[in-house]
Each structure stands twice: as C-alpha cells, then as structure tokens.
Amino acid sequence: MSDLPKFVHVNECGPREGFQFEKVHIPTADKIAFVDQLSETGLKAIQFASFVSPKWVPQMADADAWVEGIRKTPGIEYTGLWLNMQGLERAMKFRDKLTITPGFSLNASETFSKKNTNRSVAEKLDEMPGYVAKFREMGFDKLDIGVAVAFGCNYEGAISSERVLGLLKDQETRARDLGMKIGEITLYDTMGWGTPLQVKRLVGLVRERWPDNPVCLHLHDTRGAAIANFVAGMEVGVDRFDAAVAGLGGCPFAAHKGAAGNICTEDVVFMCQEMGIETGIDLDLMIAAAEQAERLVGHALPGKIKVGGNLATYRARASAGA
Amino acid sequence: MSDLPKFVHVNECGPREGFQFEKVHIPTADKIAFVDQLSETGLKAIQFASFVSPKWVPQMADADAWVEGIRKTPGIEYTGLWLNMQGLERAMKFRDKLTITPGFSLNASETFSKKNTNRSVAEKLDEMPGYVAKFREMGFDKLDIGVAVAFGCNYEGAISSERVLGLLKDQETRARDLGMKIGEITLYDTMGWGTPLQVKRLVGLVRERWPDNPVCLHLHDTRGAAIANFVAGMEVGVDRFDAAVAGLGGCPFAAHKGAAGNICTEDVVFMCQEMGIETGIDLDLMIAAAEQAERLVGHALPGKIKVGGNLATYRARASAGA
Numbered sequence: 257m258s259d260l261p262k263f264v265h266v267n268e269c270g271p272r273e274g275f276q277f278e279k280v281h282i283p284t285a286d287k288i289a290f291v292d293q294l295s296e297t298g299l300k301a302i303q304f305a306s307f308v309s310p311k312w313v314p315q316m317a318d319a320d321a322w323v324e325g326i327r328k329t330p331g332i333e334y335t336g337l338w339l340n341m342q343g344l345e346r347a348m349k350f351r352d353k354l355t356i357t358p359g360f361s362l363n364a365s366e367t368f369s370k371k372n373t374n375r376s377v378a379e380k381l382d383e384m385p386g387y388v389a390k391f392r393e394m395g396f397d398k399l400d401i402g403v404a405v406a407f408g409c410n411y412e413g414a415i416s417s418e419r420v421l422g423l424l425k426d427q428e429t430r431a432r433d434l435g436m437k438i439g440e441i442t443l444y445d446t447m448g449w450g451t452p453l454q455v456k457r458l459v460g461l462v463r464e465r466w467p468d469n470p471v472c473l474h475l476h477d478t479r480g481a482a483i484a485n486f487v488a489g490m491e492v493g494v495d496r497f498d499a500a501v502a503g504l505g506g507c508p509f510a511a512h513k514g515a516a517g518n519i520c521t522e523d524v525v526f527m528c529q530e531m532g533i534e535t536g537i538d539l540d541l542m543i544a545a546a547e548q549a550e551r552l553v554g555h556a557l558p559g560k561i562k563v564g565g566n567l568a569t570y571r572a573r574a575s576a577g578a
Numbered sequence: 579m580s581d582l583p584k585f586v587h588v589n590e591c592g593p594r595e596g597f598q599f600e601k602v603h604i605p606t607a608d609k610i611a612f613v614d615q616l617s618e619t620g621l622k623a624i625q626f627a628s629f630v631s632p633k634w635v636p637q638m639a640d641a642d643a644w645v646e647g648i649r650k651t652p653g654i655e656y657t658g659l660w661l662n663m664q665g666l667e668r669a670m671k672f673r674d675k676l677t678i679t680p681g682f683s684l685n686a687s688e689t690f691s692k693k694n695t696n697r698s699v700a701e702k703l704d705e706m707p708g709y710v711a712k713f714r715e716m717g718f719d720k721l722d723i724g725v726a727v728a729f730g731c732n733y734e735g736a737i738s739s740e741r742v743l744g745l746l747k748d749q750e751t752r753a754r755d756l757g758m759k760i761g762e763i764t765l766y767d768t769m770g771w772g773t774p775l776q777v778k779r780l781v782g783l784v785r786e787r788w789p790d791n792p793v794c795l796h797l798h799d800t801r802g803a804a805i806a807n808f809v810a811g812m813e814v815g816v817d818r819f820d821a822a823v824a825g826l827g828g829c830p831f832a833a834h835k836g837a838a839g840n841i842c843t844e845d846v847v848f849m850c851q852e853m854g855i856e857t858g859i860d861l862d863l864m865i866a867a868a869e870q871a872e873r874l875v876g877h878a879l880p881g882k883i884k885v886g887g888n889l890a891t892y893r894a895r896a897s898a899g900a
Contacts, residue, residue, distance in 0.1 A: 408889065413896030448886055451852045452809050479889070480845040480882030481852075484806040487774050516886065523802040530773045530803075560802030564770055564838065567730065567801070574735030 261495035263534045267472070268294060268521055270549065271304035272337055274504025276315045278553045284318045286552055288325035293545050294501065295329040298537040299521075303498075305336040305354075307343035323350045333357075339373055341386055348390070358391035360384055360431075361402035361442065362423045365409035368446070381426060388434040397435075401427040402442030402472075406458065408449025415449075417458050421465060440470045440496065445485065448478025448516055452488035459492045472496035477503060477558065478516035483527060486519055490533070499524050502546035502557035520559035522546050530567065539566050583817035585856045589794070590616060590843055592871065593626035594659055596826025598637045600875045606640045608874055610647035615867050616823065617651040620859040621843075625820075627658040627676075629665035645672045655679075661695055663708055670712070680713035682706055682753075683724035683764065684745045687731035690768070703748060710756040719757075723749040724764030724794075728780065730771025737771075739780050743787060762792045762818065767807065770800025770838055774810035781814045794818035799825060799880065800838035805849060808841055812855070821846050824868035824879035842881035844868050852889065861888050 271291055275282055291304050304326075310317035319336065328334065333355040338344040347354055362377050363369035369377050388399065406420045420443070428438050441462055455473070462471055473489045475482040475497070486497060500518035522542040528535045539561075546562045593613055597604055613626050626648075632639035641658070650656065655677040660666045669676055684699050685691035691699050710721065728742045742765070750760050763784055777795070784793055795811045797804045797819070808819060822840035844864040850857045861883075868884045 408892075409896070410892050411896060411899075413893045449889060451849065453853050477882065479848060479886035480805055480842065481849060483802055484809045484849070487806045487809070520802065526801060527773060527803060527806070531775045560799065564801035567771060570730075570732050571735040574731070574733060577733075 259493040260490050260531070261493065261533060263495060263536070264490065264524070264528050265301070265496045266299060266521060266524060266535055266537060267301040267303060267496065267498045268299045268501060269303040269474075269498050269518065270294075270500030270502065270504040270521065271302070272306050273303075273518055274500050274502075274549070275553075276306055276313045277505055278315065280552075280554050282315070282552050284321050284325065287318070287322050290545070290548060290552060291322075291326045291334075293548060295327065295332055297541040297545055298535070299542075300331065300536060301333045301335065303335045303337060305347075307336055307338045307346040320346070320350075323353050326353065328353055341383070341390075344387065344390060348394075356391075356394060357400060358387075358394070358396040358398065358436075358439075359400040359402070359442075360387055360427060361404055361444070362427065363404045363446075364415045364419050364423060365405040365412045367411035368405050368409055371411075377423070381430060384427070384430050385434055388431065388436055392435070397437060398439035399427075399431045399436045400440040400442065401431070401438050402444060402474075404444040404474075405446045406443045407445040407454055408447060410447050417461050420458060421461060424462065424466075438466070438469060440472055441466060442472040442474055442498075444474040445476055445482075446474075448476040448481065450475065450485045451481055452484050455485045455488040456492050459489060459494060463493070470496055472498065474498040475519040476505070476516055477519055482519035483523060486524060486527065497524065501542065501559075502549040502562065503559040504549055504553070504557060517558050520546075520561075523559055523561050526561040526566065539568065581815045582812050582853070583815065583855060585817060585858070586812065586846070586850050587623070587818045588621060588843060588846060588857055588859060589623040589625060589818070589820045590621045590823060591625040591796075591820050591840065592616075592822030592824065592826040592843065593624070594628050595625075595840055596822050596824075596871070597875075598628055598635045599827055600637065602874075602876050604637070604874050606643050606647065609640070609644050612867070612870060612874060613644075613648045613656075615870060617649065617654055619863040619867055620857070621864075622653065622858060623655045623657065625657045625659060627669075629658055629660045629668040642668070642672075645675050648675065650675055663705070663712075666709065666712060670716075678713075678716060679722060680709075680716070680718040680720065680758075680761075681722040681724070681764075682709055682749060683726055683766070684749065685726045685768075686737045686741050686745060687727040687734045689733035690727050690731055693733075699745070703752060706749070706752050707756055710753065710758055714757070719759060720761035721749075721753045721758045722762040722764065723753070723760050724766060724796075726766040726796075727768045728765045729767040729776055730769060732769050739783050742780060743783060746784065746788075760788070760791060762794055763788060764794040764796055764820075766796040767798055767804075768796075770798040770803065772797065772807045773803055774806050777807045777810040778814050781811060781816060785815070792818055794820065796820040797841040798827070798838055799841055804841040805845060808846060808849065819846060823864065823881075824871040824884065825881040826871055826875070826879060839880050842868075842883075845881055845883050848883040848888065861890065 503520035825842035
C-alpha cells in the first residue's frame with residue numbers, strides 16, 4: 257500500500273464518451289452549460305467534444321458550436337477526441353479553446369479496430385506519420401500512446417499482455433523513427449474485462465519496461481469491477497485516470513448487452529477522499545454535476561455516491577449532534 | 579497478493595436482508611421457489627427467513643411458512659435471523675430445516691443499536707448469557723461473534739478500530755466467563771463507510787489479536803466501494819463473505835438517502851472466477867437467480883454482471899468464431 261499516490265489526476269471524459277452513447281437529444285446550450293458546471297468542480301482536465309462523423313455519432317454533430325460556446329477557465333485542459341486526420345484538423349481550429357494533446361493509440365483487437373475505426377491495426381499504425389507531422393508542426397516532441405481493449409475483447413476473448421506490450425513497442429519504435437519520444441501510456445479496459453490482478457500484472461509489466469513514463473488507466477464498469485481496478489491501479493502507483501461524471505458512457509460499438517459506463521468520477525473522488533488521497537475536486541459540486549447529467553439524459557445513471565451521500569456530510573452532522 | 583484465498587465461502591443473505599427492504603408483497607410460494615432456485619446454484623449457505631416482529635418487518639410475517647416450504651438440499655446450511663430470544667426460540671422449532679448457528683453481535687454505534695434493536699450496546703451484551711444457555715443446551719461450545727456498523731455510522735460518524743476491537747474483546751470475555759470459546763468473527767460495514775485501506779487495517783488488527791479465528795466480512799455497496807473492499811478483504815486473507823443475489827438488501831433503519839444493497843453475490847462470484855478463486859457456485863445459474871429476484875421485486879437491482887455478461891460466454895463465443 258506504500259505505492260498509493262498522494263494525488264490522483266482525473267481526466268473527466270463523461271461529456272464526450274457519455275453523451276455520444278445516449279439516445280435522447282441534448283440541446284447544445286445544455287451541453288455548454290454542463291461543461292461550464294464541470295469547470296467549477298476543481299477538475300483540471302475535461303474531454304467533451306468528439307470530432308467524428310455525424311453520420312456515425314449524430315450526438316456530436318454540434319461539436320464545433322459546443323466548443324465555441326464554453327467558458328474557458330484558466331488552468332483547465334479542455335480536450336476533444338478525433339479518430340482520423342480530418343477530426344484532428346477540425347480540433348486544431350479551436351486551439352484558443354482546446355488543448356491539443358499529441359496522442360495516438362491502437363486497438364489490441366483486430367475485430368474491434370475494424371468496427372470502431374474501420375481500419376486494421378496495421379493500417380492504423382501506418383497513419384502515425386501523418387499525425388506526428390501535425391504534432392511536430394505544433395511544436396511537440398513527445399507522443400502519448402495507448403492500447404485500447406487491452407484487458408479482453410467481447411469479440412476476440414482474452415488479450416495477452418505480450419500483445420499489449422508489443423503494440424506499445426510498435427508505437428514507440430515508429431514514433432522514434434519519426435523523431436519523437438513517447439510520453440504518457442494509457443491502457444484502456446474498453447469492454448470491462450479487467451480484474452485487480454490483471455491490472456497489477458499489466459501495469460507492472462508496462463512500468464518495468466517504461467519506468468519513466470506516466471501510466472493512465474481508462475476503466476469501464478461493465479461488470480462491476482471498475483472501482484476495484486481503480487484501487488489496484490493506485491496500489492501499483494498509477495495516478496492518472498479517465499473517469500466520467502455519474503458513470504456516463506460506454507462505447508456504442510462494443511457489443512455489450514447493456515449499459516457499460518466509465519468508472520464514475522464522483523465515486524472515484526469519494527474513494528480518494530476517504531483514503532486520504534487528494535484530487536483537487538470538490539465532491540459535493542461533482543455530485544451536483546452528476547445529478548445534472550441525469551437530468552440531461554433523462555434517466556438514472558450508475559454512480560453510487562450521489563445516492564449514498566458524501567460521508568463528510570454525515571460526519572459533520574454527527575459532530576454537530578454530538 | 580500472496581494472501582489471496584484459493585476458495586471463497588459465500589453466505590447468501592439476499593432473501594433475508596433483501597426482501598425485508600422491498601415495498602412490494604412477495605407471495606410465500608414465490609419466496610419458497612426462490613430459495614429452491616438458489617439451492618441449485620452451488621451455494622453452500624443461504625440465510626433467508628427473519629424471525630422478527632411482523633409489526634416492524636411485515637415482509638417476514640410468513641417466515642414460518644417459508645421455512646416449512648423449502649426443499650432442503652443436503653450439504654447446504656439454511657439459516658434464519660433473530661434479534662431476540664423469542665426469535666431464536668421460533669427458529670429452534672425448525673431445526674429439521676434450519677441450521678442454528680450460535681452467533682452474537684453488537685453494534686458499534688449506540689444510536690443505531692437503539693434504533694435497530696431497541697437496546698443499548700450494554701443492554702445487548704447483558705443478553706448474552708440467555709443466548710449462550712440456549713446454545714450450550716444445543717451442544718455448542720463455540721460462539722461466533724461480530725460487530726455491526728464497524729466501519730462508520732450515518733448517525734455517529736467515524737467508528738474507531740479501538741471501539742471495534744473493544745467490543746470484540748467484551749464479547750470474548752463474556753463468552754469465556756460463560757464457558758464458551760469464540761469462533762468466527764464477522765465485521766459488518768452496515769452503512770457502507772468502508773474503504774480498502776480501512777478493511778485492510780481493521781482486518782489486520784483483528785487477525786493480529788485473534789490469529790486462529792476465521793474472519794467474515796459483511797459489506798454494503800451504499801457508496802460503490804463494496805467490490806473494492808471485497809478484494810481488499812481477500813488480499814488480507816479473508817475467505818468468508820456475506821453477499822446478496824442481485825445486490826438485494828439494505829437496512830430499513832440505516833438512514834440512507836437511497837437504496838443501499840449488499841455486495842452482489844454474482845458480481846463476487848464473477849470476480850473470483852476471473853481471479854482464479856473457487857467459490858463452488860455456477861455463475862450462470864446465479865445470474866438466472868438474480869434475474870428472478872428482479873422479477874420478484876418488480877424493479878431493476880444493482881448487480882452488474884447480469885447486464886454486462888459472463889466473460890466465460892464471450893470467451894467461448896470468441897473461440898468458436900476463431
């Protein structure tokens with residue numbers, strides 16, 4: 257337990273990964289107001305717009321207006337998602353609002369790669385030079401890399417750690433050939449296959465090979481293991497996590513029977529609070545944002561602490577009564 | 579991680595702790611059929627009836643008929659709950675069906691003790707001789723003990739580990755004076771205050787003081803931490819857990835804002851399966867029982883794996899397709 261971080265960095269990705277999954281139409285003005293609300297919670301990184309084809313993800317058709325509309329708070333990194341060069345070019349138009357993070361990733365599953373990006377893994381890797389050229393133009397010399405579907409695949413079954421490490425090495429080699437070092441390494445449990453044992457094993461192997469690169473975990477709660485995987489990640493020193501307010505999210509192409517949200521931001525903040533780990537995030541404001549997310553999507557969302565209640569409140573009440 | 583158990587014993591308590599919390603009337607025949615269904619999952623311990631006053635818990639008014647109705651499967655321990663001597667005496671009438679476990683416990687919270695049992699902690703401890711006399715008549719020489727609300731209280735706030743250890747020692751001393759040793763020690767996170775750090779710390783202290791007594795954890799998922807607490811418990815060698823099918827449950831007197839179910843049996847079975855730990859329980863049959871529980875109570879229940887799906891199925895499908 258001595259490896260537990262003192263501070264955990266939360267990258268909020270609910271408005272991006274979450275809203276694209278919802279059936280209901282959310283007006284652009286509400287989306288803008290929601291990001292503005294999140295900006296007041298203490299979050300330092302918010303991913304919201306997705307620069308993808310409105311044909312595939314109609315909920316993101318208003319991405320440009322959404323980005324233009326938000327009130328930018330100093331000190332917060334606002335980011336968008338792109339899956340191809342067109343998307344990156346759209347994102348780059350908003351460099352006054354958005355932070356472009358020089359990132360690249362591969363899917364460990366061929367089947368999912370084709371379904372989600374319409375490209376094989378090798379085809380995706382061959383696109384790296386185009387991205388890197390753009391990132392170098394922008395002055396970056398480090399490339400963040402990652403592997404999605406790193407813990408198992410609904411289509412292909414188990415994913416070996418050799419496969420994941422191989423894909424990271426492929427990206428490192430290609431990046432080096434293009435004159436870039438690698439930065440942060442993200443492991444995505446896209447389909448919620450991970451367990452604490454597997455998290456510790458895979459993160460351990462990655463940290464052994466790349467001891468100086470920060471590791472980030474992107475965890476889905478499809479099978480109820482996300483919070484345990486989060487704690488396991490912290491126990492092996494991971495201090496960067498993607499998370500989604502209220503547990504929004506899930507990938508529309510991941511062949512799940514049911515909802516499959518991201519790990520819930522406010523549940524993560526609560527867990528950190530109770531374990532003495534700082535996040536810089538105000539739990540009550542985060543719970544209020546989660547309640548607003550439920551109003552926007554029009555149904556209950558899976559986060560627990562918004563129902564169970566912040567223990568700080570119970571403690572204060574107990575002290576006052578005592 | 580070397581402390582992980584090879585086998586985890588699950589004590590199913592959903593039909594007892596769960597049904598008493600539900601507003602809907604569940605016909606006795608359905609309750610009987612449900613216990614019979616659970617008997618086919620591989621569970622070796624099922625707690626269902628509650629011998630409490632129908633005035634306070636009307637859902638248990640049919641406890642006698644329920645116990646009489648079940649089909650007893652050899653090798654399974656069926657148990658009931660009692661909170662006073664009258665309840666124990668009612669349970670003892672069904673010794674052909676029920677296993678009487680010689681158990682006693684105290685609440686760490688005075689306020690909750692009064693609300694839940696209408697007695698102070700000291701008053702409850704003073705009742706031990708009456709119970710022990712009964713248990714000795716039945717031939718027992720060991721008393722299982724426990725502390726409820728051991729991780730924190732919605733009314734009283736933090737509960738210190740000294741308090742919990744003190745209450746365990748009080749029970750041990752009193753039992754010894756009455757000529758009984760202590761057996762299993764159960765720690766109840768009645769209100770869902772626990773974190774993995776706290777589980778490891780408290781279990782560690784208990785095991786240090788009573789190295790030869792098995793420890794059982796009773797975890798609520800009120801704030802989304804139960805599965806992480808379950809893994810933390812296993813990591814310090816706990817191999818006995820209460821759990822409730824579909825995540826049924828919650829105590830009607832615990833002052834929660836919302837539902838506050840027990841840790842979900844099939845999610846626990848899934849986690850064990852994926853971590854290579856045996857439970858003897860068939861995950862698919864357990865998921866089917868969880869789906870039946872949802873039909874009986876007439877609304878969705880919180881368990882995740884019944885929605886996310888057994889990975890064994892995905893693996894088999896992936897192999898067949900490959």
